[in-house]
Amino acid sequence: MKIGVPIEIKNNENRVGMTPSGVFELTKRNHTVFVQKDAGFGSGFFNEDYVKAGAIILDTIEDVYAAAEMIVKVKEPIEKEYALIKSHHTVFTYFHFASSEALTDAMIESKAVCIAYETVEDADGSLPLLIPMSEVAGRMSIQQGAKYLEKPIKGRGILLGGIPGVPPAHVLVLGGGIVGIQAAKMAAGLGANVTIMDVNMKQLRHIANIMPENVHTEFSSEYNIRRHLPQTDLIIGGVLLKGAKAPKLITRDMLKEMRPGTVIVDVAVDQGGCFETTRPTTHEEPTYIIDDVVHYSVANMPGAVPYTSTVGLTNVTLPYVIKLANEGWEKACENNASLAKGLNVVHGKIVYKEIAEAFDLEFEMA
Structure with a gap:
């Protein structure tokens, strides 16, 4: 199979869909891998590394899409890429369709096969291709939250872990999945x-x-959330509904119950966000303020630590890439139930129920 690895062109996205190690594993199985020039540079992988592993370097993103049958990426295609995706393509990446009707419409129109990392699901309900990025984002949410609590950045001016004689910050984590656990672990380690x-x-x-002992658990309800808001310094939103929009756990009116300078970090922004006031931001302009509350909602948070994120992600995606390359998407999905659940859009049809429900579109079984 001919596999293409383009540069990620989303704002400040420095990850890459495949490492030289992955290229080597594919080329030794007689597949051809086309890598766009400098695609791995932001993650610390250079053109010569890919060439040594057997890749063919192409100059432009147009060249990569034109040469490839399967595209392996990190982030969802953005508008500039829509026209490059054709009906013969299988696109394997994070899509998060439920948060973007424009992307959904574009991929339907392309008639490509779209397999989403975030909905590949094992028999136990776990999401193996989402876990490493959730681990990164959960840990990073505390790093970023601690930074934006600083007064020069309009935060409350509080040190997350406090010091002797001065109490630590209060951190509220919404969601007890991978993101929430990693965030709580980091915050607790800093003494919050x-x-x-x-x-x-x-x-x-x-x-x-x-x-x-400095981590407490509580059943989530609107009443319980509201009760915490007046004394909370940092709120992490880490709620995930597989393939669907995130629920709005913090509404606009709740902001007035928070102290000025409170920081809220919405890790669920890729799925529409679990705060009503969430809108996607970038690493260039990561925050905005509403009602004196600092919002951080960078849609590709792990992109700020691209080496860690790229290696962590490709460790888990590569076995699926190899299956798709060896067998083709139909046979690979037929033989692997986990991969089959990654099918979101196939030849113009939505085959993942939650996406169809998000936009009131027709759903068809894969």
């Missing part, structure tokens, strides 16, 4: 007082058993 909320009591019991 942490409350993590979820509606899954089994998960809350698990969290209570593995976390240090």
Whole structure:
């Protein structure tokens, strides 16, 4: 198969869809890999590394799409790429369709096969291709939250862990999945007082058993969330509904219950965000302020640490890329139930129920 790895052109996205190691694994299986010139540069991988691994370097993104049968990316295609995607393409990347009707419409029109990392699902319900980026984003949410609590950046002016004689910050984590656990772990390690909320009591019991004493668990409800807001300094939104829009757990009116300079970090921004006032931001302009509350909602947070993120992601995506290359998308999905759940749009038809529901479009079984 001919596989293309283009440069990610989303704002400040420095990750790459394949490392030289991945290229080597594919080329030794007699597949051809086309890598756009300097695609790996932001992650610390150079053109000569890819050439040594057996890749063919192409100058432009247009060249890569034209040469390839399968496109392996990190982030969803943006508007400049829509016209490059054709009906013969299989596109394997993060799509997060439920947060963008324009992207959904464009991929329907392209008639390509769109397989989304974020909905590949194992038998136990886990999302193996989302986990490493959720781990990165969860940990980064605390790094960023701590930074934006500083007064020069309009935060409350509070040190997350406090000092002797001065109490630490209060951190509220919404969602007890991978993002929430990693965020709580980081915040607790810095000495903050942490409350993590979820509606899954089994998960809350698990969290209570593995976390240090400065992490507390609580059942998530609007009443309980509101009760915490007046004394919370940093709120992390890490709620995920597989393939669907995130629920709005913090509404606009709740901002007035927070103290000026409170920071809210919405890790669920790719799925539409779990705060009503969320809008996607970039690493160039990561924050905005509404009602004196600092909002951080960078849509590609792991892109700020591209080496860690690229290696972590490609560790888990490569086995699926190899399956797709060896067998073609139809046979690979037929033989692998986890990969089959990654099918979102196939030849102009939505085959993932939650996406169809998000935009009131027709759903068809894959």
